[in-house]
Amino acid sequence: MNNAGYTGATAFARHPRRPMKHLLIVYHLPQGKMQAMAQAVERGARHEDIAGVEVRVAQALESGPDDLLWADALLLGTPENFGYMSGGMKDFLDRSFYPCEGKLEGMPFAMFISAGNDGTGALTAIRRIANGFAFREVREPVLVVGELTDDHLAACEELGMAMAAGVELGVF
Ligand SMILES: Cc1cc2nc3c(=O)[nH]c(=O)nc-3n(C[C@H](O)[C@H](O)[C@H](O)COP(=O)(O)O)c2cc1C
Secondary structure: OOOOOOOOOHHHHOOOOOOOEEEEEEEOOOOHHHHHHHHHHHHHHOOOOOOOEEEEEEEHHHOOHHHHHHOOEEEEEEEEEOOEEOHHHHHHHHHHHHHHOOOOOOOEEEEEEEEOOOOHHHHHHHHHHHHHHOOEEOOOOEEEEOOOOHHHHHHHHHHHHHHHHHHHHOOO
């Protein structure tokens, strides 16, 4: 699916009695590759044909349980640091766990990760914590190892668009 080809559910979503769905994008850090990836994910999520989804983008250190409880679907972005997710992302998930416990079962989520030479440590760690929240991973992660390319950015945009379209259509 690419941007040009997506026709979406615009007619449905603009129906006045159909409530807006909420997509939350949380990432850390706001710099370098991760910043560019997050911007691409957001661009996809805000695709003009997806009219029934409100998108909220938040820095992990400034985000918390209120954002998660608002959301119908979630995208998490982090670099891999020392074989794990970033400290900011871990802090966000730690602070959110008890206030959200038992309230977000089945929430669709996906990840985008930047790494120098691996990335699997961050991926595995988030998956383990997502199990604790009972999130459901509904899309393959975008894992960027090494230099960020236009193809990677296109994959990030596609991820954002797919999550927004999926939550709009209620397919997750
Ligand atoms: C403190 C620190 C620890 C890192 N540890 C890892 C690591 O364990 N595995 C890895 O693949 N990359 C590691 N990296 C590299 C980053 O994951 C990589 O640069 C990533 O793309 C973040 O870059 P960005 O800030 O431009 O998004 C580390 C970088 C830093 C600063």
